[in-house]
Amino acid sequence: MDDFFQRFAQVDGHSLWIEFAALVASVAVAWGVGRWFWRGRPKESIWFTRRVFDGLLFPVVALVLTDIMRRVLLGSQPVLMLSIAVPVFLSLVVIRLVAGVLSAVFPDHPVVRLIGRTVSWIVWLCSVLWIVGLLPVMVSELESITVGFGKTRVSLYMILQGVLSVGVVLVVTLWISAALEQRVLKHAVADLSMRKVAANAIRALLLFIGLLFALSAVGVDLTALSVLGGALGVGLGFGLQKLAANYVSGFVILLERSIRIGDHVKVDNFEGRVTDIKTRYTLVRALNGREAIVPNESLITSRVENITHVYRRFKVETNIVVGSNSDPEQVQSILCAAAAAQPRVLRDPAPVVFFVNFAADGLEFSLNFWIADPENGQLNVRSAINIAILKGLREAGIDIPSPQRVVRFASLPPKAASPLGGPL
Numbered sequence: 001m002d003d004f005f006q007r008f009a010q011v012d013g014h015s016l017w018i019e020f021a022a023l024v025a026s027v028a029v030a031w032g033v034g035r036w037f038w039r040g041r042p043k044e045s046i047w048f049t050r051r052v053f054d055g056l057l058f059p060v061v062a063l064v065l066t067d068i069m070r071r072v073l074l075g076s077q078p079v080l081m082l083s084i085a086v087p088v089f090l091s092l093v094v095i096r097l098v099a100g101v102l103s104a105v106f107p108d109h110p111v112v113r114l115i116g117r118t119v120s121w122i123v124w125l126c127s128v129l130w131i132v133g134l135l136p137v138m139v140s141e142l143e144s145i146t147v148g149f150g151k152t153r154v155s156l157y158m159i160l161q162g163v164l165s166v167g168v169v170l171v172v173t174l175w176i177s178a179a180l181e182q183r184v185l186k187h188a189v190a191d192l193s194m195r196k197v198a199a200n201a202i203r204a205l206l207l208f209i210g211l212l213f214a215l216s217a218v219g220v221d222l223t224a225l226s227v228l229g230g231a232l233g234v235g236l237g238f239g240l241q242k243l244a245a246n247y248v249s250g251f252v253i254l255l256e257r258s259i260r261i262g263d264h265v266k267v268d269n270f271e272g273r274v275t276d277i278k279t280r281y282t283l284v285r286a287l288n289g290r291e292a293i294v295p296n297e298s299l300i301t302s303r304v305e306n307i308t309h310v311y312r313r314f315k316v317e318t319n320i321v322v323g324s325n326s327d328p329e330q331v332q333s334i335l336c337a338a339a340a341a342q343p344r345v346l347r348d349p350a351p352v353v354f355f356v357n358f359a360a361d362g363l364e365f366s367l368n369f370w371i372a373d374p375e376n377g378q379l380n381v382r383s384a385i386n387i388a389i390l391k392g393l394r395e396a397g398i399d400i401p402s403p404q405r406v407v408r409f410a411s412l413p414p415k416a417a418s419p420l421g422g423p424l
Contacts, residue, residue, distance in 0.1 A: 019081040022073065026065035026085075034058040056100055059092035084131050091127040095120050101175045169210035177203040200251075200279055242297070243280070249296035250279040259299060259306060264374060266305040267294050287377055307374060313346065314374040318382055320389060321362045323399035328355050331365055334396060338388035339369040344381050346370045361401045 034057045066089055070082035099116040106112050129135040142157035180202055253259055254277060263274045265284060272286035282299060285291045307314065322331055332353040339351035351369040358364070367389075371381060393400060 015079075016081065019073065019079060022069040023066065023081055023085055026069055027062055029065055030058050030062035033061050056093065056096045059089050059096060063089035063093055087127040087130045091123045094123050097175075098171055101171050101178065166211065169213065170207065173206040173210040174203070177206055200254075245297045246280045246295050249300040250277065250281075253277060253282070253296055253299055259304065264307045266307065267292070267298065268302065270294075313349070313370045313372060314378075315368060315370050316378050316382055317366055317368045318386060318389075319356075319364060319366050321359050321364045321401065322393065323362045323401050326363060326398045328363065328365075330396060331363070331393075331398060334392040334398075335365060335367045335389055338392055339367060339385050341388060342381055342384055344371050344373065344376070345385075346372055361403050 066085045073079050098119045102112045143155045145156040270292050272284040275285045276283045282294045335353045336351050339345050354366045356366045
């Protein structure tokens with residue numbers, strides 16, 4: 001804090017104007033560089049967004065130029081404004097890197113915004129401590145606070161440094177995996193399921209390697225991980241076997257491609273379209289908007305109907321009763337024409353009508369037709385065909401009888417006399 005006030009007292013108007021001009025020049029050049037590379041680039045990347053100032057490229061270039069200006073002016077005059085600008089631009093770089101990577105890897109996830117805000121508050125707090133000169137004091141205080149783990153004592157600063165190193169490694173790893181998935185796998189692998197397998201495998205491998213480097217940089221002995229690996233194996237064998245089975249089943253599904261994203265399946269009397277295949281579970285969305293989370297082990301061990309993968313023809317039927325005096329052949333012709341007029345109804349096999357029963361109210365017919373897109377709904381096409389059938393029967397003068405029932409009494413009870421002498 002004293003160093004900050006000393007630098008502030010040494011600043012005069014002339015040096016302040018020089019720093020201001022250098023800062024404006026750095027920001028202007030950074031904006032120009034960002035504007036130049038921004039044109040024609042995809043606006044959903046981490047480096048570039050819909051505005052030049054919101055991307056990662058602008059604060060990175062501004063940070064580099066501002067630090068160069070600060071180092072150049074530091075030998076000839078006291079520097080205050082540029083010393084404040086450097087941590088500010090560095091904070092912007094960290095915040096936009098974390099927010100951009102998390103948004104690219106986990107789009108539309110509610111936790112991403114919470115993590116972004118938390119990182120922003122922490123980074124800006126560290127930036128303020130750096131500017132006023134309290135950050136070294138905080139570091140020394142954290143180093144003096146130690147925590148014992150058996151015979152080993154670790155300072156709180158080392159723990160925070162380890163957490164920070166692991167966080168940086170995770171962010172960089174997720175960034176690399178997202179870039180590989182968007183730039184390489186998207187064009188090299190056409191199948192969506194195989195692309196999912198490759199992306200998950202690359203992400204897991206990079207995370208494992210990154211965590212090893214982060215733990216080694218902090219000072220953790222990696223030979224101790226052998227004990228952890230043995231304990232993890234025992235835990236998987238007893239308590240986490242279901243979880244491990246789901247993860248293994250997820251990779252088996254993605255590799256075998258028995259179920260793919262977009263398939264219309266029926267699992268445990270729940271029918272819908274597969275929207276996503278995770279490493280632990282699969283999301284199945286029904287036509288009414290309900291979504292089921294199905295463990296991957298169930299898709300491997302239980303019976304699953306894949307309507308899309310096995311057979312693209314789906315039969316739909318509707319029944320109707322007409323008057324007893326109707327011509328059966330004319331009714332069959334009207335029903336077939338009503339089904340054939342719908343564009344979703346297949347021509348091969350063609351719609352067929354069966355005279356199925358002599359009903360109590362008339363003649364019962366069953367119209368059978370086939371569609372190739374059951375995921376788009378069945379009731380809507382059945383409703384349209386029923387409306388066409390009703391219109392065709394009315395135009396032909398064919399009656400659709402209403403149910404009638406006749407009640408007969410075999411005998412009536414004798415008329416009871418009222419107390420006044422007359423019948424009740």
